[in-house]
Structure formats: C-alpha cells, structure tokens
Amino acid sequence: MQKIISKVLITGVAGFIGSNLLDYLFENTSWQIDGVDNLSTGNKKNIEHHLNHNRFTFLEKECKDLTSLKDYDIVFHLAALPRIQPSFDRVNEHVEANLNQAIHLIELMILDNHYPRLVFSGSSAIYGTPNKIPTPETEKVDCLSPYAFQKYEFEKYLELIATRYPIDYISLRYFNPYGHRSFNPENSFNAYSSVVGIFLNRKREGKKLLVTGDGQQKRDFIHVADLAKANYLAGTHSEKLNTAFNVGLGDTLSVLSLAKMIDGDNFEFIKKREGESDITFADTAKISAVLGWVPSMNIKDYLATELT
Ligand SMILES: NC(=O)c1ccc[n+]([C@@H]2O[C@H](COP(=O)([O-])OP(=O)(O)OC[C@H]3O[C@@H](n4cnc5c(N)ncnc54)[C@H](O)[C@@H]3O)[C@@H](O)[C@H]2O)c1
Numbered sequence: 001m002q003k004i005i006s007k008v009l010i011t012g013v014a015g016f017i018g019s020n021l022l023d024y025l026f027e028n029t030s031w032q033i034d035g036v037d038n039l040s041t042g043n044k045k046n047i048e049h050h051l052n053h054n055r056f057t058f059l060e061k062e063c064k065d066l067t068s069l070k071d072y073d074i075v076f077h078l079a080a081l082p083r084i085q086p087s088f089d090r091v092n093e094h095v096e097a098n099l100n101q102a103i104h105l106i107e108l109m110i111l112d113n114h115y116p117r118l119v120f121s122g123s124s125a126i127y128g129t130p131n132k133i134p135t136p137e138t139e140k141v142d143c144l145s146p147y148a149f150q151k152y153e154f155e156k157y158l159e160l161i162a163t164r165y166p167i168d169y170i171s172l173r174y175f176n177p178y179g180h181r182s183f184n185p186e187n188s189f190n191a192y193s194s195v196v197g198i199f200l201n202r203k204r205e206g207k208k209l210l211v212t213g214d215g216q217q218k219r220d221f222i223h224v225a226d227l228a229k230a231n232y233l234a235g236t237h238s239e240k241l242n243t244a245f246n247v248g249l250g251d252t253l254s255v256l257s258l259a260k261m262i263d264g265d266n267f268e269f270i271k272k273r274e275g276e277s278d279i280t281f282a283d284t285a286k287i288s289a290v291l292g293w294v295p296s297m298n299i300k301d302y303l304a305t306e307l308t
Pocket of ligand 1: 011013016017036039062080082122123124173174176177
C-alpha cells in the first residue's frame with residue numbers, strides 16, 4: 001500500500017542535487033516542502049523560483065539547529081560538504097557537516113519517537129577502487145578519503161541505531177552526478193565539483209580543459225534528474241527497507257574521452273589527485289529490481305544537446 005505523504009523536508013536544498021530534487025517534487029507531487037540550507041556551498045539563486053510559492057518554506061539554518069522532524073513524512077538528507085579533496089585539509093569541519101549534523105537528525109527522531117523515512121545521499125566513494133566491475137552494493141568498503149569515510153560511517157550509524165530504534169532509512173549511493181547547477185561559480189570548492197560541469201564551464205570561458213593524471217580514470221556519470229527520481233522512489237516505497245542502493249548509469253567513460261568529447265584536443269594533463277578512485281561503474285540491478293528505478297539520460301546524449 002502506498003504511504004500518504006503530505007509534508008517533506010529536503011536538507012541541502014540550495015545545493016546542486018537538493019535544488020533539482022525540489023524542482024522534481026514540485027513538478028511530480030502536491031506535497032508541502034520545507035528546505036533547510038546554511039548556504040555554505042549552496043546558492044539561494046538555485047531555489048529562488050520557488051521562494052514565493054505557498055508549497056515551499058525555506059529555512060536558512062544549519063541542520064543541527066532543527067528542533068523537530070515531527071511534521072515530516074520523509075526527510076531527504078542531502079546537506080553535506082561533498083568534496084573529496086577539501087575533506088583532507090579541513091577534517092573537523094567535514095566531520096561536523098557530514099556526520100555530526102546527520103546524527104542530529106536521528107537524535108531528533110528518537111527524541112520525538114517519530115520516524116519519517118530518511119533518504120540519505122550516500123556515495124560510491126565508499127568503494128574506493130573496487131574489485132568487482134560493475135560494482136554491486138555488496139562490494140568491500142575501501143574509503144580513500146575522509147569524505148568517503150564519513151559517508152560510510154553515517155550508513156553504519158543508521159544500521160546500528162536501527163537495531164534499537166525503529167529508524168526507516170534508505171541510503172542512495174550516487175556515482176558521478178552531473179547536470180543543471182552542478183557548477184556554482186560562488187562556491188569556493190568549485191574546483192572539485194563534477195568534472196562535467198567544470199569542463200563545460202572552461203570551454204565556455206575559452207580555457208583549456210585540465211585532465212588529472214593520464215585521464216584514463218573512468219567514471220559512471222549519472223544525470224541529476226535521475227537522482228531526483230531515485231530519491232522520490234526511495235521516499236515513497238511502501239516498505240521499510242533499511243538498505244543501500246547504487247544510483248549510477250551502469251556504464252563508464254574515461255575522463256580523457258569526456259574532455260575530447262567536450263572540446264576536442266583543447267586539453268592538458270595536470271597532476272593526479274590522491275584519494276580518488278580509478279574507476280566507478282555501478283551495478284544497478286538492486287535498485288531496478290526493488291524500486292523500479294532506471295536511468296533515463298545518457299551522458300553522451302546530454303553532451304550532444306549541451307554542445308549544440
Ligand atoms: N555531487 C557529487 O559528486 C556527489 C556524489 C555522491 C554523493 N553526493 C552527495 O549528495 C549530496 C548533495 O551534494 P551536492 O553535489 O548537491 O552538493 P552541494 O554542495 O551543491 O549541496 C550541499 C548543500 O548542503 C548545504 N549544507 C552543507 N552543510 C550544511 C549544514 N550543516 N546545514 C544545512 N545545510 C548545509 C550546502 O550549503 C549546500 O547547499 C551530498 O550529501 C553529497 O555528499 C554528491
């Protein structure tokens with residue numbers, strides 16, 4: 001039986017994926033939506049087209065300053081500092097944003113004895129460089145960065161606390177998201193955002209694309225609209241699952257091939273970055289079978305429209 005949903009919360013609503021999820025829910029549901037964001041890496045411009053709508057309330061604050069989740073049927077938790085490289089340099093700040101503030105949400109649920117479905121934005125970064133290609137959810141965990149570890153830790157906290165309290169969660173392990181608003185010019189962590197957005201932006205500015213290492217690292221690029229759909233399906237699934245799903249295209253492209261597709265030979269190589277995987281390639285059999293999710297956009301088709 002389908003759950004009745006009337007009000008939901010999106011944390012990180014002013015970010016790249018959160019604002020696309022907000023658009024998706026506006027279009028595909030009649031729910032009331034609260035969105036929280038401290039605007040640390042997000043941008044109010046991403047959500048300004050919804051700000052005066054009576055279905056949406058924007059709460060400019062930290063997740064840790066939320067005092068109750070009682071009003072919500074679903075909490076989509078996307079707020080985070082989601083960049084691998086800065087997570088090595090500003091570790092405590094990342095532990096606070098990616099772990100402590102997420103745990104605060106669980107504590108509010110326990111406090112009120114109210115357990116909305118929690119849809120957590122996890123990451124394929126927890127697989128490191130995997131043994132199995134394509135990679136199923138059962139792959140070993142191999143965190144190569146503090147960011148990956150924090151994403152893994154929160155999944156583990158959910159699993160552990162669910163042995164004592166009736167937590168109802170789904171973790172969506174995103175592979176390499178791209179699409180509208182992935183590149184935010186005002187975000188100081190921009191250099192580490194989606195390579196698709198960075199390359200398209202450099203081409204627009206007439207600059208050479210910068211390919212890290214030898215460019216042979218492969219990525220499973222997944223369009224943000226498909227992530228929004230996965231969040232919706234996870235939020236509305238009738239049963240409590242308490243599990244994790246991969247969300248990727250199920251195909252890979254090397255970063256060098258991507259650079260060539262976007263701007264021919266107008267690229268140069270720069271130093272490889274530590275802490276990043278050699279390959280991401282999702283096995284999406286589980287999410288297709290359980291949630292009925294399939295991706296609708298292919299990176300090659302996306303580039304064909306973006307570049308014409
Ligand atoms: N983009 C990716 O490559 C990628 C890949 C895998 C997983 N994810 C996950 O998806 C989620 C969304 O990522 P994104 O790419 O949209 O990032 P983003 O930086 O664009 O969005 C994150 C949003 O969270 C907000 N935020 C950060 N800390 C907060 C706090 N303590 N309280 C309230 N708001 C806070 C930021 O201001 C920002 O608007 C993150 O959890 C991220 O870890 C992203």
